[in-house]
Amino acid sequence: MDKIVINDTTLRDGDQAAGVAFNLNEKIAIARLLDAMGVDELEIGIPAMGEVEQHAITTIVGLGLQAKLLGWNRAVISDIQACIDCGLQRVHISIPVSAIQINAKFQGKWEVVLKKLRDSISFALDHGLFVSVGAEDSSRAEEKFLLDVALYAQECGASRFRFCDTVGILDPFNTYVKVRQLVTALSIPIEMHTHNDFGLATANTLAGIKAGSLSVNTTVNGLGERAGNAALEEVVMALKRIYNNNVTIDTSRLVEISRLVASASGYNVQPWKAIVGENSFAHESGIHAHGVLKNPHTYEPFPPEEVGGERRLVLGKHSGRHLLSNLLEQQGIFLNPEATQSMLDAVRQASVEKKRSLTTQELLHLAEVYHHSHVS
């Protein structure tokens, strides 16, 4: 498999999530960490939004990062000019391509949309910029029209074409077919931009890669419009571990970037969130914990350290004797088999009463009771 370019849009689509508003320092910290991790490209915002956004973008441009930096634009020349004023050398120009979008925004006048596209691409090229073109709502567009727009963008001088499943309605099978058509017809790379409305954003991004897409949009924690986007941590780890792709990103900082974005966005990830959730490497069930104590690979797809996470063995309603004995032994407590079994019953009962796993303190407290009852 070819090297896949990761073009992270946490600072654009992530920032667009309802209720999220990164401030300057947060934007800088996120950009710096993504860059330090080796993310290839960052979509850092929308200069057309005005002075505050322009100041943030100009500041990030001035950081001297290794990552390529891109500004998002409508097909509007003043939007592109705002990117130039911020010092950006790469612009992404978006146009709607489905009938529903063109009717709502341009009274169905698709010729007007294409003229805007051509004019803005040529303005950007005249200013020496790299141009990526995005087809908003590609997944609901008439297929022939989408292909014509893609070929037109290429002919006008775009260097990359973004396939957008804007409202997240595709599955991996349909994604593959649609993206394959574009990959076959175009000589410029296709970029995937998928949304998670049906929980399929990462799967659809991977389907696009299978179809020959060479670049993907991601966001940390999957943060983005509505149900969000394909998550950076999921796409990167799937590329690395499922496809053995030559991933050059430092995956050991994925939990760190997840926490940074959670804090800056004000939205924690759910504990069971793939890759970065606090339960991603937590084991409570007896059979699982027994296996993990023998060999962690029995119930872990890869070691937690690989993403900067931590293995946790917790005692609760579903735990068994092996885990209980192991945790007690770590505290220097050794119970005979009968005492262990009795204590396990008490652990289960306590866990159901508390509706959670037990803390070390609670474990020690119970151990004292069972240890003493065993000794006496």
Ligand SMILES: CC(=O)SCCNC(=O)CCNC(=O)[C@H](O)C(C)(C)COP(=O)(O)OP(=O)(O)OC[C@H]1O[C@@H](n2cnc3c(N)ncnc32)[C@H](O)[C@@H]1OP(=O)(O)O
């Ligand atoms: C799928 C996506 O995520 S697309 C990205 C969406 N992101 C955002 O909207 C966040 C940033 N947006 C903004 O700050 C504002 O919308 C701005 C600055 C871009 C424009 O603001 P306003 O001038 O107040 O316009 P408003 O947002 O109400 O309406 C959008 C306008 O852009 C036009 N437009 C929408 N998409 C495009 C496009 N791809 N190319 C050209 N024009 C477009 C609409 O037709 C409408 O134009 P009109 O004012 O002539 O009717």
Ligand SMILES: O=C(O)CCC(=O)C(=O)O
């Ligand atoms: O870049 C584009 O063209 C639109 C991207 C987007 O956010 C979307 O379609 O959901």
